[in-house]
Each structure stands twice: as C-alpha cells, then as structure tokens.
C-alpha cells in the first residue's frame with residue numbers, strides 16, 4: 001500500500017480516544033480536538049502563548065502513535081528558531097528525541113533551497129547585504145533606461161546612480177513584490193504590468209519595472225539557474241516554479257520535491273505570503289491524500305513587509321485555492337502567562353484574552369532617565385535574578401534595534417555577567433567597530449595582541465574595504481576583487497607586525513578625503529592621551545559621513561553611528577589608546593570563551609540579548625524590554641504602526657513569570673499606555 005494511502009487510513013480511524021498520551025501537560029478539550037480531529041484539513045486560530053506549537057506537536061505525536069513514519073511528516077515554519085521551538089515542544093510532550101530528529105522540520109527557505117539544489121545541482125552564491133546587491137540594482141536601472149520605450153520612461157521616476165535611498169526603497173519593495181508574486185501573478189493571468197496593476201497591488205510602478213529588469217539580470221531568461229540569491233529568494237524562486245496554474249505537474253521537474261507526504265504541518269501560518277502559500281498549495285496538490293494542519297495567530301503577522309497576509313489562514317481563501325474543506329478550530333486561552341499579562345496583551349491587540357496558566361505573571365514597569373540609567377536597571381535586574389539562583393538562560397533582554405546592545409554589552413561586561421546574542425552578533429565584531437579596532441592596532445603597533453586570527457582577518461578586510469584601498473593583481477588580471485582582497489589580507493594576518501607597513505603603503509593611494517581623515521585620526525591616536533582622545537579620533541574620522549557613504553539603509557547608517565557612540569562611552573574610562581585597545585581585545589576574548597562554552601553545553605547558561613523577531617515562537621521566564629521610548633519603539637523611521645504594535649505584542653507575550661518594561665521618562669512609548677497596565681505594575 002503506498003504510504004499516502006497508509007497515512008489516510010491510519011489518520012482516519014475512530015478518534016474517540018487519543019492514541020498518544022502527552023507527558024508533562026494535560027491537554028485541554030481544545031487541544032484534544034486538534035490532536036484527534038478526523039478532518040483532513042485543519043486550520044487553528046489562536047492567541048499568543050495559547051499552545052499553537054504544543055498543539056501542532058500533539059497532532060504530530062498522534063500521527064506517529066497511529067503509525068505514520070516520522071520521515072513522512074513535513075513541518076514547515078517561517079524561521080529557524082520556530083523549527084527549534086517545535087522540536088522542543090515535541091520533546092516536552094514526550095516524543096523520543098531520536099524520533100523528533102527524524103520528523104522533517106524545516107523553515108520554508110531551507111526547504112526551498114533543498115528542492116532547488118536538486119534542480120540546479122549546486123548551491124548558488126548567497127548575497128545578504130544591500131551593499132552587495134546595489135550594483136545589480138543600478139545595472140537594472142541602466143537597462144530599463146536603455147530598453148524602455150519613451151512612453152514608458154515618461155511614466156517612471158528613475159534616480160541618478162549612487163542614490164542609496166533609492167536602493168533601500170527598491171530592496172524593501174522588491175521583498176514585498178516577490179512575497180506577493182506580483183509580477184508572476186500578472187504573467188500567469190496574461191496581464192501586462194501597468195501603472196494601474198501596480199496600484200492595485202499597492203506597489204510603486206517605477207520600482208516594479210526596475211524589479212522586472214533586476215530579475216532578468218539575476219536570472220537571465222534561458223539560463224538554468226539564477227546567478228545569486230538574496231534573503232527569501234529561494235522561497236520566491238521555488239514559488240515561481242510551482243505556482244503557475246498552467247503547470248499542474250511541475251513536481252516532475254524537481255527531483256527532491258516530496259511526493260509521499262502523509263502529513264503537512266505549518267507552524268506560524270500567519271507568516272504566509274503568496275509565495276509561501278503557492279509552495280503550500282503545490283505540496284497539497286502533489287500529495288492529495290496528505291493530512292494538513294496549520295496553526296497561526298493573526299496578531300503575530302510581523303512580516304507584512306515581506307507580503308505576509310493573515311488572509312491565507314482564512315477558509316474563504318484556502319478552500320477555493322486548494323479544493324479542500326477547512327475545519328477551523330480555536331485555541332483561546334494562554335498557558336504561558338497569567339491574567340495580568342493576558343489582560344495587557346489583550347488591550348494591545350484589541351481582543352479578549354483568556355488564560356489558563358496555573359502560574360501568575362508579574363508585570364513590572366519602571367521609568368528611566370537616560371539610556372545609561374536604562375542599562376543599569378537591566379543589569380540590576382539580571383544581578384537580582386542571579387542572586388535568586390534562577391536560570392540565567394531564562395532571562396532575555398529583547399531589543400528593537402541591534403545598536404541598543406552596545407551600552408548593554410559594555411555594562412554586562414563590566415558587571416561580569418556572561419551573555420549571548422541572538423539575531424545579531426556582539427557589537428565588538430560589527431564592521432565599523434572592526435575598522436576602528438584595526439586603526440587602533442595600527443596606532444599602537446600591537447596587532448599581535450588580537451588573539452583570534454579570524455578577528456585579525458576581519459579587521460584587515462574592513463580596513464581595506466572601508467578605506468577603499470586600491471589593491472593590485474597578485475597573479476594575473478583574471479583575479480576577482482574577492483580573490484585580490486584575500487591575497488592582500490593573508491600575509492598581514494599571518495604576520496601581525498607588518499600591519500603598519502601595509503597601512504602606510506596604502507594610505508596615500510586611496511581617495512584624498514579618506515587619506516585626510518585617516519591621517520588626522522592617526523595623529524590624534526598617536527599623540528594624545530586622556531578620556532576625550534577616542535572621541536576626538538572618531539570626530540577626525542568623520543564617521544557619520546563615512547556611514548552615509550558606506551551603507552544603503554538609513555537605519556543601518558544610524559546603527560553604525562550608535563555603535564561608535566557606544567564605543568566612545570566605553571573609551572572614556574581609559575586614557576591611552578593602548579589601554580582601550582587592550583580592553584576591547586580582552587572583552588572579545590571573554591565573549592568568545594562564553595560562546596564556546598555555550599556551544600559545548602546542550603543549553604546555554606547565560607542570559608540572552610535578542611532581536612524580537614528572532615524569539616517569535618519561544619518563551620522565557622523573565623523578559624526585559626528596555627528602551628521603551630517613542631521614536632525607538634515604535635521606531636520613528638519608515639515603519640508601519642500596525643507592524644510595530646504586532647512586534648510589541650510578540651515581545652511581551654514571550655514572558656512566563658515576569659515581564660519588565662523599562663520606559664523613557666521623557667518620551668514614554670505609546671505602547672505602554674496602550675497596554676493599560678494595572679496600577680500595581
């Protein structure tokens with residue numbers, strides 16, 4: 001009997017009693033209904049912390065108990081942390097760890113890469129940063145200018161090359177257009193892309209036309225595979241292969257496309273955009289007998305900028321697209337947190353919110369005078385948590401912007417509190433900080449004090465890239481820029497004593513304004529002492545200007561300036577370049593040791609600084625939300641208030657026993673007022 005038939009048979013027997021008995025929890029009636037439902041298509045609508053992941057895990061465990069092979073169950077999520085959360089939920093309810101390993105749990109993007117690799121034969125270059133993509137954006141603009149008809153060009157606004165704001169806008173919009181499959185939907189419907197069509201999709205017509213050229217450059221018509229992929233491009237490329245309604249048996253061309261699924265499970269279903277929905281629909285079409293269960297919470301849509309749309313969870317959308325009848329089931333009460341937080345989360349999301357948690361959740365709200373006061377309060381809370389002998393890995397500080405970690409990291413290092421980061425690296429290793437450390441190494445002539453060769457390599461690389469050093473060819477003119485960079489950096493990393501000579505050999509050959517900045521900064525670093533030395537050195541480097549020239553995104557430019565401001569504050573305690581340089585090196589050694597240690601242990605033992613989007617689906621005993629200021633959270637620049645509020649909702653609903661909100665005295669975040677905290681908080 002083929003597996004799919006076996007699956008249908010085993011999933012569809014009398015469900016009066018569950019075959020799987022959960023350990024550690026007593027499933028509620030709502031959970032049991034999901035676990036044992038006989039409907040082949042179930043969509044669960046839930047609140048945050050209302051046990052979506054756990055219920056999906058129960059459903060998977062029930063399938064396993066009824067005889068499904070773990071490898072015939074595919075569970076897809078939006079992020080890697082959500083995959084970890086699902087594995088943890090399966091283990092928590094008593095599924096054996098070796099069985100959990102066999103269940104196919106993957107993010108959409110990883111799944112798409114796996115399928116595409118089987119078509120393309122090799123992995124493609126992954127370009128992550130806007131800086132790496134901007135040359136292709138400008139090439140697309142040039143192409144459009146060259147090939148567009150006068151009538152078309154008259155309707156478009158196309159900027160002059162070098163306008164980084166345009167690149168930022170383009171990349172932002174193309175993420176959304178690709179998530180919506182906006183161009184493909186038009187082609188598949190035999191429609192032309194017109195200004196009216198763009199307006200219908202809520203997209204800018206000029207940017208959509210540039211996108212058409214950009215995609216032709218990325219994946220030339222007739223070529224077997226694209227030249228490169230940016231973030232989310234794998235899902236997009238797979239969706240293009242499987243989404244065309246005129247290609248009903250597309251899977252024949254994708255060797256690794258799953259053909260024998262017994263069950264398809266989607267966690268965080270609210271994150272579906274059209275591209276991910278097309279993949280889901282393709283999986284159901286090619287596995288018509290497989291069971292489907294998706295769980296989501298419409299208030300956790302935080303990826304609307306990538307085209308995520310909670311409508312894909314609605315039966316009205318799902319049924320006609322898949323030809324399946326949807327059984328909608330609810331999960332209403334939270335088990336993660338008690339009534340106080342449930343009420344506040346409900347106010348924020350504007351919906352009723354029940355709780356059945358056996359424990360209470362304490363809400364603390366304190367004011368801070370300035371950023372330093374704020375980080376001191378976080379450190380005090382962490383020290384208190386440690387004094388109470390609570391598990392440090394259950395203490396998480398959630399940040400809206402990565403640059404907010406700078407002051408915190410300084411304060412944690414000073415207090416001797418080990419930490420790990422999630423969603424961003426330590427600020428000590430961010431590119432602009434690496435550049436400044438490289439300059440300090442030149443000034444002190446003590447590059448050898450940096451122990452890690454990897455750090456040395458990155459420091460020299462940032463020096464070359466930021467200062468636009470002109471590298472010659474080493475072997476012949478066929479060398480790519482990346483190969484020349486590698487060749488130039490290698491000897492300096494191997495012999496740290498030659499860094500100063502390397503620097504001097506390059507400094508006069510670069511652009512005059514960079515030579516000037518570098519010479520001025522070096523003069524200060526070599527000749528001055530005292531607590532303001534480093535601040536003066538940064539002023540001489542004109543870092544604000546440098547950031548604007550170097551980064552595409554406004555937010556990234558602001559982050560770079562903020563990272564260096566943080567460094568300035570740290571430097572004020574030292575009166576020589578040598579002492580500060582040494583401090584940074586020691587801090588990094590410390591951080592790396594902690595990281596190695598947590599890699600070796602099964603569970604990290606230190607507190608965590610995390611980006612909010614990276615903890616969606618996870619939970620912690622104590623969640624601290626610092627920097628709650630208007631302009632910081634909600635952020636001031638280019639954000640939708642609806643998305644910001646959803647992000648805040650995700651952040652506060654991670655807490656089990658304590659939620660600490662640190663609110664700016666001068667400019668309190670409006671979200672805190674919206675939560676309508678009880679006076680006791």
Ligand SMILES: Nc1ncnc2c1ncn2[C@@H]1O[C@H](COP(=O)(O)OP(=O)(O)OP(=O)(O)O)[C@@H](O)[C@H]1O
Nearest residue numbers: 025026027028048049050051052053054335336617
């Ligand atoms: N029946 C139950 N009894 C007690 N606790 C439960 C029960 N079901 C789930 N829980 C616990 O409730 C917490 C929240 O569950 P879960 O992580 O599944 O929620 P979720 O809806 O997926 O959360 P998120 O909003 O992060 O997506 C977990 O600690 C889980 O173990």
